[in-house]
Amino acid sequence: MNRLASRLPAIVEQHQREILAEWVRLQLESGNWRAGRLQESQLRDESQKFIGLLAGTLQNTVQFDARNAQWAELREFLSELSRSRATQGFSPSQVATFVFSLKQPIFGRLRLALAKEPEALADAMWEINTLLDALGLYTTEVYQQAREAVISRQQEELIELSTPVVELWPGILALPLIGTLDSERTQVVMETLLQRLVATGSSIAVIDITGVPTVDTLVAQHLLKTVSAAQLMGADCIISGIRPQIAQTIVHLGIDLSAVATKASLSDAFALALKRRGLAVTSSTAAARG
Amino acid sequence: MSIEPTTLPVRSGEDVVKVRQAVRTLAMDLGFSLVDQTKVITAASELARNTLTYGGGGEVRIERLNQGPKRSGVRLTFEDRGPGIANIELALTDGYTTGTGLGLGLNGARKLSHEFDIWSQPGVGTRVTITRWK
Numbered sequence: 490m491n492r493l494a495s496r497l498p499a500i501v502e503q504h505q506r507e508i509l510a511e512w513v514r515l516q517l518e519s520g521n522w523r524a525g526r527l528q529e530s531q532l533r534d535e536s537q538k539f540i541g542l543l544a545g546t547l548q549n550t551v552q553f554d555a556r557n558a559q560w561a562e563l564r565e566f567l568s569e570l571s572r573s574r575a576t577q578g579f580s581p582s583q584v585a586t587f588v589f590s591l592k593q594p595i596f597g598r599l600r601l602a603l604a605k606e607p608e609a610l611a612d613a614m615w616e617i618n619t620l621l622d623a624l625g626l627y628t629t630e631v632y633q634q635a636r637e638a639v640i641s642r643q644q645e646e647l648i649e650l651s652t653p654v655v656e657l658w659p660g661i662l663a664l665p666l667i668g669t670l671d672s673e674r675t676q677v678v679m680e681t682l683l684q685r686l687v688a689t690g691s692s693i694a695v696i697d698i699t700g701v702p703t704v705d706t707l708v709a710q711h712l713l714k715t716v717s718a719a720q721l722m723g724a725d726c727i728i729s730g731i732r733p734q735i736a737q738t739i740v741h742l743g744i745d746l747s748a749v750a751t752k753a754s755l756s757d758a759f760a761l762a763l764k765r766r767g768l769a770v771t772s773s774t775a776a777a778r779g
Numbered sequence: 780m781s782i783e784p785t786t787l788p789v790r791s792g793e794d795v796v797k798v799r800q801a802v803r804t805l806a807m808d809l810g811f812s813l814v815d816q817t818k819v820i821t822a823a824s825e826l827a828r829n830t831l832t833y834g835g836g837g838e839v840r841i842e843r844l845n846q847g848p849k850r851s852g853v854r855l856t857f858e859d860r861g862p863g864i865a866n867i868e869l870a871l872t873d874g875y876t877t878g879t880g881l882g883l884g885l886n887g888a889r890k891l892s893h894e895f896d897i898w899s900q901p902g903v904g905t906r907v908t909i910t911r912w913k
Contacts, residue, residue: 644793669796703799703817705824706884734817741818742825742887743873 496603497613498547501540504598509540511594521586525577535570540591542566551616553623567624571631581632588625592618652678654685661762662691663755667700670708679715686724693765694719695758699730709744716749725765727751729758784842789857791836795827798839802853805843809851811913819853819911822891825884826857826907832878834859834905844910852893852912863901871897 603610752758837859876882892909899905
């Protein structure tokens with residue numbers, strides 16, 4: 490059976506201006522565009538550009554194929570649109586709705602143009618329907634990819650988060666560790682601590698692992714190595730932030746931390762460090778009364 | 780993570796982090812206590828790193844177990860096609876390692892789990908399955 494040559498491209502091309510006007514009107518009415526930070530003028534520009542590209546591409550093919558070069562320009566445009574809408578605060582469905590909302594004006598136009606040819610009308614409707622669905626879904630895909638890129642960048646940044654070595658008191662350093670300790674970051678962190686020990690002439694370092702969610706054998710090994718290195722340099726280490734669940738796990742793993750002073754909290758460790766340095770904290774009000 | 784079982788790759792250090800996170804999410808979802816969560820996450824961390832370091836990478840299958848309303852648990856299966864373990868008993872000895880670690884990970888993971896099963900064939904690969912019940 491011979492299929493009728495599609496009438497869709499010609500109709501869209503011919504009535505491009507009317508379709509655009511109707512589409513922009515519908516979009517402005519729906520208020521969907523107000524969900525994000527989008528200017529009305531930008532919406533008009535984008536709509537015009539999209540329909541122009543669509544009408545142009547339809548002259549060659551009516552089936553969307555993301556890998557086909559014929560769709561390259563439109564695909565580029567939609568990718569750009571999807572990314573910019575994502576940063577403007579639109580949800581993926583709102584971005585896709587931009588494409589889907591073009592259906593109504595095109596359907597209307599087709600109905601008028603093909604009123605006396607039901608078969609051609611049904612064909613053209615089907616074609617534009619499938620096409621706009623594919624394009625709408627494509628924007629969602631790009632949106633998703635853009636989000637994933639942001640997420641993986643943030644993950645990397647978190648891993649790269651540098652850990653500062655802070656001086657709690659002259660001669661007492663603290664190293665608050667946060668996050669994953671089994672990465673290469675650990676090496677950097679440990680080196681920084683050893684350097685700061687020398688630079689400040691400190692004799693005590695408190696390594697706080699309150700912010701380390703999992704202490705497994707590798708983390709423990711890193712900790713023990715750092716402690717040994719610090720000891721070789723004549724400094725004492727105290728490991729703080731050993732929570733009950735961590736303590737139990739360490740025991741199960743058979744890790745021996747008995748060579749190191751450990752404390753449940755940073756303040757306990759600080760108190761111990763002060764004591765070792767022969768310092769004490771007293772209440773000033775009590776002293777005044779006394 | 781709402782759909783289990785899930786299979787995650789274990790091919791890089793970041794994957795190990797992701798495995799821990801996935802196990803944490805599931806354990807929290809099942810209502811594991813903080814101690815139980817920490818145990819199963821730590822065991823997962825050890826095995827994932829073994830898969831990566833000694834197995835040359837592989838994957839983990841994360842399963843939610845439901846046996847009646849009061850018995851739920853997490854089952855993890857780590858599998859690699861690495862060189863395999865010639866002497867499993869020796870590998871399970873505390874302090875024994877062919878690498879540079881503490882030699883406590885594999886047996887530690889066993890002690891942190893309720894059920895532990897290891898299969899390995901030199902030249903074929905290794906599969907370790909652990910289960911921790913709530």
